[in-house]
Amino acid sequence: MILTCPSCDTRYSVDGAKFPAAGRTVRCAKCGHSWHQPGEGEAVPEAAPEIPAEAAPAPAPAEAPASDPFPVNPSPTRAFAPAAVASEPRTPLGPKLAVVAGWAGLIAVVLLIAVSAVRYRQDIAVIWPQSAGVYSSLGLKVNASGIDFRQVDYKRETEDGQVVLAVSGVIVNAGSRQLPVPQTVRVTLSDVSNHELYHWTFKPTATVLGPGQSIPFMTRLSSPPAAARHLEVRFAKDGP
Numbered sequence: 307m308i309l310t311c312p313s314c315d316t317r318y319s320v321d322g323a324k325f326p327a328a329g330r331t332v333r334c335a336k337c338g339h340s341w342h343q344p345g346e347g348e349a350v351p352e353a354a355p356e357i358p359a360e361a362a363p364a365p366a367p368a369e370a371p372a373s374d375p376f377p378v379n380p381s382p383t384r385a386f387a388p389a390a391v392a393s394e395p396r397t398p399l400g401p402k403l404a405v406v407a408g409w410a411g412l413i414a415v416v417l418l419i420a421v422s423a424v425r426y427r428q429d430i431a432v433i434w435p436q437s438a439g440v441y442s443s444l445g446l447k448v449n450a451s452g453i454d455f456r457q458v459d460y461k462r463e464t465e466d467g468q469v470v471l472a473v474s475g476v477i478v479n480a481g482s483r484q485l486p487v488p489q490t491v492r493v494t495l496s497d498v499s500n501h502e503l504y505h506w507t508f509k510p511t512a513t514v515l516g517p518g519q520s521i522p523f524m525t526r527l528s529s530p531p532a533a534a535r536h537l538e539v540r541f542a543k544d545g546p
Contacts, residue, residue: 307346313339322346452481453488453515455539462530471495471530475539476522479515487512492542493525495534503531507542 307322311334318335325345333340423430424446458475473493479485487510494505508525515521 309343311337311339312341313337452479452485453541454478454480456520458537458539460537465528468528469530471527471534472524473526473537473539474522474524476520477510477512477515478520479517482517484514484516486514487521488541489513490542491523491525492540493527494538494540495527495531496536496538497533498535500536503534 307320307325309318309320309332310316311318313334314337316334316336322345325343327345329342329344331340332343454477456476456478458473460471460473463470463472477487477491479487489509490507491510492505492507495503497503504527506525506527508523510521510523512521
């Protein structure tokens with residue numbers, strides 16, 4: 307048996323045996339409208355109480371609306387989900403910081419070595435005499451022997467009517483350990499063109515000097531060359 311709501315035209319399929327010949331009152335489950343529905347077939351011995359139409363199993367409507375004015379979005383949140391943006395993988399900061407720290411440490415070590423090489427160049431030249439040439443090329447004065455001359459000076463004197471050249475100074479141990487003193491000191495006189503005119507030698511008064519220790523020296527030459535303009539004092543390698 308098919309029931310049609312006179313108000314909203316919704317149709318229901320119900321068991322006609324439940325309706326007496328005199329009919330019964332039913333109510334639309336959709337809009338709530340009630341109406342008297344006449345029965346079909348023979349009367350049943352006992353009238354069933356009034357029940358709403360929605361109590362009977364109602365199949366899906368035979369006719370569905372052409373279109374739903376308010377379609378339901380099965381997943382409302384999807385409309386607001388941002389699209390995935392592809393991005394390049396980022397390198398972790400840990401390895402980068404390790405590389406920077408490594409380079410900084412290497413630069414610090416190189417600077418420390420350079421400063422130490424300049425500051426202790428005299429000791430290095432004594433231990434490694436070949437380094438004296440490297441320091442000289444860099445404009446740094448070093449003495450490979452570790453024994454050096456300081457405060458070298460000269461003056462002309464007259465004795466018994468003759469001119470005497472007096473040369474004085476200090477022999478110093480510039481190293482950080484005890485060193486032997488070379489036993490031959492050479493004094494050279496040269497002209498304005500640095501051509502040697504005359505030289506002589508003498509022996510220092512000490513054979514060994516401790517770190518920072520020094521000894522004075524004095525040597526004299528009678529009748530020095532009149533054209534002498536330059537004086538050099540150094541240790542001789544092979545004696546006079």
